[in-house]
Amino acid sequence: MKTHYFTLLLIIIVITACSNEKKQTQIIGKWDLEFADLKSVLDLNSDKTPNAKNRKEVLPDNQIILNADSTYFLVLSKLQNISFGKWSFNNDQIILKPTDPSQDKLIFIIDEIGSDKMKSRLDFAEKPLSDNYLYIYNYFEYRKQDPDFFKSSFSNYGNIDKNRWRIKASQPESEAQIRDRVRGALDFTLSYLKYNQEYISGQKKNSISLKILRNVPLFFASNGIQLEPNDDWAEIFYDDNDLQLSYSIWEKAFQGIKDVYISDEYKGKPLELNLYILEHLRDALN
Helix, strand or coil: CHHHHHHHHHHHHHHHHHHHHHHHHHHCEEEEEEEEEEEEEEECCCCCCCCCCCEEECCCCCEEEECCCCEEEEEECCCCEEEEEEEEEECCEEEEEECCCCCCCEEEEEEEECCCEEEEEECCCEEECCCCEEEEEEEEEEECCCCCHHHCCCCCCCCHHHCHHHCCCCCCCCHHHHHHHHHHHHHHHHHHHHHHHHHHHHHCCCCCCCHHHCCCCEEEECCEEEECCCHHHHCCCCCHHHHHHHHHHHHHHHHHCCCCCCCHHHCCCHHHHHHHHHHHHHHHCC
16 A cells, blocks of 8 residues: 555656646746736825726836746836846746845746746735835736747847846946946847847837836937936946946947948948947947
């Protein structure tokens, strides 16, 4: 009787392990958030009971990239904006541990998963989004819109090394360290735009969302790029002195490309033009 019991237990363990391994393989890839099911928003400064009526909220550009090397890149605008680090999978849970020590660990519980669709929820019911509000989510629905993400010829913008520049400084930095941050922001921007250039050409689309680049202090126009200071960029620096030094580095890079010739082939091609300018900015930093 004991032999049958242990045999059955062993079978259950093997089946569970195989199922876990299959799901772990399935979740690797780039997942775009189609919508979040939002239960309510609670104003912490008010005594009123929050409206419990559910509503689906579309969060454009929100995504999660789960790399095969157990690193991740997450855009979740109402929680941590952008985070990256290490991920693991266990018992239908995706555990995200950010590289940036100022960010919290997140755990997504998978309720449903298929080859191109994943429905999940956070393992906590409430997550502070500001000093005054709590958003209460029921679930997030992701779709793998680009199953060939890792087959692209671009450099993966969800790679951990492409995002280290985002980690908030804990002490004053040298000019070389700040230059590395500027270079990192440029590398990320180039990788993101090159991927989208390749993806939209295959999908026959003609536009790219730039919201994911809000941390980069650049303004993109149809006829070029200009430096545009912003609060998201400022937040990664230890103090205003380091921030101003970063802007000085940007300005010198722009000065270094002022005489770069732009041929007529870029007329009416804003994406190609901006990539051309970014490549030269990158070279001007060296």
